[in-house]
Amino acid sequence: MSEERSDRRSYRQVLPTLRRLLRLLIPYRSRMLLSLFLTGIAAVVPLATPRLIGIAVDQWNNGKFPESLLFPAIGILVVEVVSLILRHFKEYHSQTLVERMVFDLRCMLFARVDRLPASFYEKSPTGKLATRILDESRSVELHFLGVLSALVVAPVSLLGIVIVLxxxxxxxxxxxxxxxxxxxxxxxxxxxxxxxxxRLVRDRSESLSSTLHEQVGGIRTIQLLGGEEAEEHRFAGRAADYRSARREMANVTSWYYPALGLFMGMGTVIVLLYAVWSGSGREMTGGDIVSFIVYLGYLYGPLVSLSGANHALQEMALSAERIFEILDEQLPSEGSADVATDKTPEIECRGVSFAYHSGRDILKNISLTVRPGERIGIAGPTGAGKTTLARLLVRLYDPSEGRALLDGKELREYRLASLRKAVTLVDQEGFLFGLSIRENIRFGDPRAGEEDIRRIMALVRLEEVVRRHPAGMDAEIGERGVRLSAGERQRLSLARALLRDPRILVLDEATSALDIGLEREILSGIMAEKPERTTIVISHRPSALELCAKVYRLQDGGLAPD
Incomplete structure (x- = not known):
C-alpha cells in the first residue's frame, strides 16, 4: 500500500477512533450529557452581546444619551456574568470527565501491558511503552476537550449566528x-x-525516549567502558531527528493557520463590498451594521474552531491509535483448570521444539519427564537454549511443536496464575523494584506474615544484609536493587520466589553470583526444607549440579543425560 493510500485509510479511521474513545465515557454518560448541555448553553448566551451593542449604537445615534444606554450596558454585564458562571461549570465538568477517561485509559493500557506475552517485549522497547502509556494518553487528554468543545460549541454557535444574521x-x-x-x-x-x-513526530519521540531509557539504565556500563562521548553523539542524533520532525510540523502548521485568517478576512471584505455595491447597507441602521460586523467575526470563529479541531483531531487520533495498538495486542491464551495444591505435579515435555524465528530451532524434539520431588540439573554451553526451556515451563513461551504437560494436561489448559503459582522461575537477573527489602520479598506473596518472611530470609542467608542497614527490612534498595551487590540481589530474588511456596522451583543460574560455598549451603537448605518440592537447577557450575539426582545436557538443540 502506498503512503498516500495509507494516509487516506488512516484519515477514514479518525471517526471510529473517536467513537472508541467516547465509549470509555459510557460509565459517566450522565456527567457527559451535563457537560454537553453546559457547553451548548455557554455557546449560545454570548450571542446576545453583539445585538445589545447594536441597540446601544442606535440609541446613541438617536440622541438618547446617557440614560438609554443603561439597559444595553446592564444587559451586556449580565450576559458576561452568566457566561462566566456557565464556562466555569462547563470547564470543571468537562475537565474532570476527560481526566477520568484518561485515567481509565492509562489503567487499561497498563493492565494490558502487564499481561502481554514475552514475545511482545522482544519487539517493543520499554521506553517506547512508557511513552505510549504516559505521553500518548496525555496527548489524548490535551486534545479531547478541544475536539469535543469544537464539535459541540461550533455547530451550536454557527446555527445561532446564521439565524441572527x-x-x-x-x-x-x-x-x-x-x-x-x-x-x-x-x-x-x-x-x-x-x-x-x-506520525513522524511520534515515531521520532518514541525513538528518543527509548534511547534515553536505555542509556540511563546502562549508565555505569557506559562510564566503565568510556562510552560517554559515543553515547552523547547517539543521543544528539536521536534528538536532532526529533527536532527535524518538529520543524517539519511547524512548517506545515505555519501555513495552515495564517491561511485560515486570510479566508476569514476575505469574507468580511466580500460582505462590505457587496453592501456598498448593492446599497443594502443603506437600509440598515448603524446598530444593525455594527451588530452584523461583530456577528460576522463570530461566524468565522466557529468555522476556524472547526478547522482547528481538524488538527487537534488528527493529533488525538494518532495518539489514540497508538494506544489502541497495544490494547488490541493478543493476550496469551489460557485454560480454566487449576493446578492441584495438595500434591506436587509431574512435569513432562514430549517432542518439544521451539524457534524464535522460523526455520531456526533453538530446541529440537526435547523429551523430558520430571517426577514429583525430583532434583534434576540441566547443563550446557551458552546459547544452547537452557533459559528458553525454563521459560517454556512457566509459559512465557509456547512450544513451536510438541507438548509441555503438567500432570498429563497441556500447560495452556491451566490458568496462568495457577500455573505460575505452582511452577516458579528464578532467573539470573531477577528484577527488583525500587522499594524496601520487605516489600520486594512480600511481592512473592502479599498475604505472607512476618514469621514466614523471616524464615525465608534465614533460608537464603539474607539476615546479615538486613543487619547492615539501619532501616533493617525497611531499607530502600534503589532502582533495580542498585544498592545491593549482585549476590544480594540474587538472594533477594530467591526469597521472593520461595515465599510463594511453589510446587516446582526452576532456578536458571539463580545463584551464579554467589561463592561456591554459600551457593551450596543455600541450595542444600532449599532442597531439604521441602523434600516434596521438585527442583530444576540450570547451571554451568558442577558444584551446583552435584546436588541433583539427575543431570541432563542441552546441546545443539537436543537434551540427553550427562
Whole structure:
C-alpha cells in the first residue's frame, strides 16, 4: 500500500477512533450529557452581546444619551456574568470527565501491558511503552476537550449566528459564506500532511525516549567502558531527528493557520463590498451594521474552531491509535483448570521444539519427564537454549511443536496464575523494584506474615544484609536493587520466589553470583526444607549440579543425560 493510500485509510479511521474513545465515557454518560448541555448553553448566551451593542449604537445615534444606554450596558454585564458562571461549570465538568477517561485509559493500557506475552517485549522497547502509556494518553487528554468543545460549541454557535444574521439581512449571509468552501478545501488538503508529519513526530519521540531509557539504565556500563562521548553523539542524533520532525510540523502548521485568517478576512471584505455595491447597507441602521460586523467575526470563529479541531483531531487520533495498538495486542491464551495444591505435579515435555524465528530451532524434539520431588540439573554451553526451556515451563513461551504437560494436561489448559503459582522461575537477573527489602520479598506473596518472611530470609542467608542497614527490612534498595551487590540481589530474588511456596522451583543460574560455598549451603537448605518440592537447577557450575539426582545436557538443540 502506498503512503498516500495509507494516509487516506488512516484519515477514514479518525471517526471510529473517536467513537472508541467516547465509549470509555459510557460509565459517566450522565456527567457527559451535563457537560454537553453546559457547553451548548455557554455557546449560545454570548450571542446576545453583539445585538445589545447594536441597540446601544442606535440609541446613541438617536440622541438618547446617557440614560438609554443603561439597559444595553446592564444587559451586556449580565450576559458576561452568566457566561462566566456557565464556562466555569462547563470547564470543571468537562475537565474532570476527560481526566477520568484518561485515567481509565492509562489503567487499561497498563493492565494490558502487564499481561502481554514475552514475545511482545522482544519487539517493543520499554521506553517506547512508557511513552505510549504516559505521553500518548496525555496527548489524548490535551486534545479531547478541544475536539469535543469544537464539535459541540461550533455547530451550536454557527446555527445561532446564521439565524441572527439572516434576520438582519439574509443576502449578506450568503455572501459571507462564500469563503467557506475554500476553508474546508484547505482543511482537506492539510489533513494528510498533518497526519503524516504527526506520525513522524511520534515515531521520532518514541525513538528518543527509548534511547534515553536505555542509556540511563546502562549508565555505569557506559562510564566503565568510556562510552560517554559515543553515547552523547547517539543521543544528539536521536534528538536532532526529533527536532527535524518538529520543524517539519511547524512548517506545515505555519501555513495552515495564517491561511485560515486570510479566508476569514476575505469574507468580511466580500460582505462590505457587496453592501456598498448593492446599497443594502443603506437600509440598515448603524446598530444593525455594527451588530452584523461583530456577528460576522463570530461566524468565522466557529468555522476556524472547526478547522482547528481538524488538527487537534488528527493529533488525538494518532495518539489514540497508538494506544489502541497495544490494547488490541493478543493476550496469551489460557485454560480454566487449576493446578492441584495438595500434591506436587509431574512435569513432562514430549517432542518439544521451539524457534524464535522460523526455520531456526533453538530446541529440537526435547523429551523430558520430571517426577514429583525430583532434583534434576540441566547443563550446557551458552546459547544452547537452557533459559528458553525454563521459560517454556512457566509459559512465557509456547512450544513451536510438541507438548509441555503438567500432570498429563497441556500447560495452556491451566490458568496462568495457577500455573505460575505452582511452577516458579528464578532467573539470573531477577528484577527488583525500587522499594524496601520487605516489600520486594512480600511481592512473592502479599498475604505472607512476618514469621514466614523471616524464615525465608534465614533460608537464603539474607539476615546479615538486613543487619547492615539501619532501616533493617525497611531499607530502600534503589532502582533495580542498585544498592545491593549482585549476590544480594540474587538472594533477594530467591526469597521472593520461595515465599510463594511453589510446587516446582526452576532456578536458571539463580545463584551464579554467589561463592561456591554459600551457593551450596543455600541450595542444600532449599532442597531439604521441602523434600516434596521438585527442583530444576540450570547451571554451568558442577558444584551446583552435584546436588541433583539427575543431570541432563542441552546441546545443539537436543537434551540427553550427562
Amino acid at each position: 439572516s434576520i438582519i439581512d439574509w443576502q449578506l449571509v450568503l455572501w459571507a459564506m462564500l469563503p467557506v468552501p475554500l476553508l474546508y478545501l484547505l482543511i482537506a488538503l492539510s489533513a494528510r500532511s498533518i497526519r503524516r508529519v504527526g
